[in-house]
Amino acid sequence: MTFFKTIKYCLTIVFMVTLISICDRAYADGMGYSVQAVIPENQIDQSKTYFDLKMTPGQTQNIELEIKSSSEETLNLAVVPYIGTTNQNGELEYSVEPEKNDSTLVYPITRLISGQQKVTLKPKETKRVTFTLKMPKKAFEGKIVGGFNVYDEANDATNESKSKKNDVQIKNVFSVVIGIQLRENLDKIKPELKLNTVKASLFNYRTAITANIQNIKSDFVKDLAVTAKIRKNGSSKVLYEAEKTEMAMAPNSNFNFPISLENQELAAGSYDLEIVAHSNEDEWAFTKKFTISDEEAARLNEEAVELEHETSNKLIWIISLAVGLITILLLVIFFLVWRRRK
Incomplete structure (x- = not known):
């Protein structure tokens, strides 16, 4: 690539x-x-x-x-x-x-x-x-x-x-x-956040899942902290997670909160996203299911930079295992030859 x-x-x-x-x-x-x-x-x-x-x-x-x-x-x-x-x-x-x-x-x-x-x-x-x-x-x-x-x-x-x-x-x-x-007045407005689309994406040209968070009220959201976790559907194991604090949102605005895959390949499948957001005394909790298609994963993986390909990791593991087995076999042969001569 x-x-x-x-x-x-x-x-x-x-x-x-x-x-x-x-x-x-x-x-x-x-x-x-x-x-x-x-x-x-x-x-x-x-x-x-x-x-x-x-x-x-x-x-x-x-x-x-x-x-x-x-x-x-x-x-x-x-x-x-x-x-x-x-x-x-x-x-x-x-x-x-x-x-x-x-x-x-x-x-x-x-x-x-x-x-x-x-x-x-x-x-x-x-x-x-x-x-x-x-x-x-x-x-x-x-x-x-x-x-x-x-x-x-x-x-x-x-x-x-x-x-x-x-x-x-x-x-x-x-x-x-x-x-x-x-x-037009100085009345305070209670903030309210909404979770919109969740999808596979690229963040700074690197693989990620982005969750669109929306401030639907006409006032600022200050001191915003967000924690996000991603799991396979039906699994309790957390695959990816992200946390960020000291954020802010303009009135009636939205942004894509990124959960980095740490340069791992996107894998097609069905996932669950869990998000908890805090702003001062307010808290919001969201869950959402989303799916990554084969075509989507292939396209984004091709466009991503510094990607650690799964095939490359498997190849390294196979080569390492083979070298280890050969080393053990040579040691066994050396030991048997040494005993016979003795």
Whole structure:
């Protein structure tokens, strides 16, 4: 099997004003600019430097970002709003466009905010960028979250390099993200998780079982810990297990929790998955049956890297056994010859 030809690895240096940020301004280190949220009067906590806005149904409001150049060159920046999601590592993500919005996300923030903008900054120049925010006419409970991603267009276009060694493609995107959170009241929402599809997959090009965990409520799930165990149908023996703590999920989002097979081949068959998730005082327990087909196992095993093939392990075991038997036979023959001569 050939080594994978192309890995697109996005190295994103994000200096993000998060919900617990104490910084006044977000900097793109070495990129020559900084970004600051211009805090409006309806900010829930004026000491915070991300947008945390108290809104009303149907409200229209302009919000501003202040971008300051520290560069000696002209900068061409893009300012792009994104929805808040949860990435495959169980981390909050504000700079990636999902292939598909979560099924429970009624109001993606990108539908409420005017579209992306281009900004040209002369050396040492400061500009304000204005976005128009229009709330849904119908009242909602919980939080609508996202972020403004600010990056240099020249960097995005040209910082895609290919390493000749191993034919690996690396893309570097340096950016700043300013968070935004919208709510119409301060009522607390009890979190609720759901287990969706369980299937054989590849995680970082290695064999795994992924379990899709969904936050179906419009609030964050914090301090999330997940333990997962996989068994053959009807068996009590645990074949694979995984545990991860200190994760978080964005409102109305989902991610694929991976259970690594430790570079072992996927085997066709029927399995049981058991998952227990904790977040502060809340706990969820799920069980789900799933099946891996012969075709699915063969395809994923072919695409996986650093796979320990079962046939190779058996061959090594057979050779080792044969060498051992031959060694014992030679010792017996030597002993018998030695006794006869004596």
